[in-house]
Amino acid sequence: MNINIAPLKIIREQIEAFTTSFIAVLPNLLAAVLFLVVVWLANKLIGSIYSRVLARTHMRSSLKAALQSLVSVAVWTFGLLIAATIAMPGLTPTKLLAGLGLGSIAIGLAFKDIFENFLAGILILLREPMRIGDYIEVEGISGEVKKITLRDTYLRxxxxxxxxxxxSVLYKNAVSVHTDWDRKRVTIIVGIAYDEDVAEGRRVIEAALKDLDTVDQQRPVEIFAQAFNSSSIDFEVTWWTGSRPVEIRRSKDKVVEAVKTALDEAGIEIPFPYRTLTFKDPLALRSSSNDEDPSQGVENT
Known part of the structure; x- marks a missing residue:
């Protein structure tokens, strides 16, 4: 049986050519790997020195971490470019930069959102619109800022x-920083009956808030008769307290309790909503007693 050895010869020649080429570039590859080890050590050394320098500044920890990441990325980018030219001597810096220029267009389109968040993270860290521990709200999402990275912000x-x-969501939309100041104004609505004296009701409510520890006594408590409601005269009661959510809830709890107690002790009614029902025809009411006439009706208007 005749065996055609031409394909085997071609494969053998290709393997020999690949082996010869690999052996020829092996010193360059080893040199490139060795250079990357040097880059790794240099990155560690530069990071350590940079950390010591930043430790003497008053920058926020999140901004320090972001700057360290940028320095590390710059060192590795520069190192990889040099390693590529060492491994492939025919690859000149001009050709490499030209290739990166063409490739950056495709990379930019593919990773547009990532780069957008990256740049937004840098601008947020530099502008310092918020701090770790602040309570913020944006696009209906609220929480405490726990961590700010170059891509995401962590909210608890x-x-x-x-x-x-x-x-990018934080950078492009309006952000409410609720704890930018340590004080926040809080408002509740309190209603009293129409038969009550408005001035007396205002005085009683104001006295109820006077000695509460959750109400900032250095700032005025404001009480305004606001509206004629369906069954009450409504007061708008405004005071200042701590800006954190738990402080606001605790203050509201004590204020509502104190106002309710004070109005009750003063004999001032906090009315329930009244409903008046009108019937077209007389409404027949059946008595539970067997001695009464069940057919007797009561007319209601």
């Missing part, structure tokens, strides 16, 4: 859930 909601919010 009051129910314990952790939200990873892309930095």
């Amino acid at each position: 909601q009051v129910d314990g859930d952790l939200i990873l919010l892309p930095n």
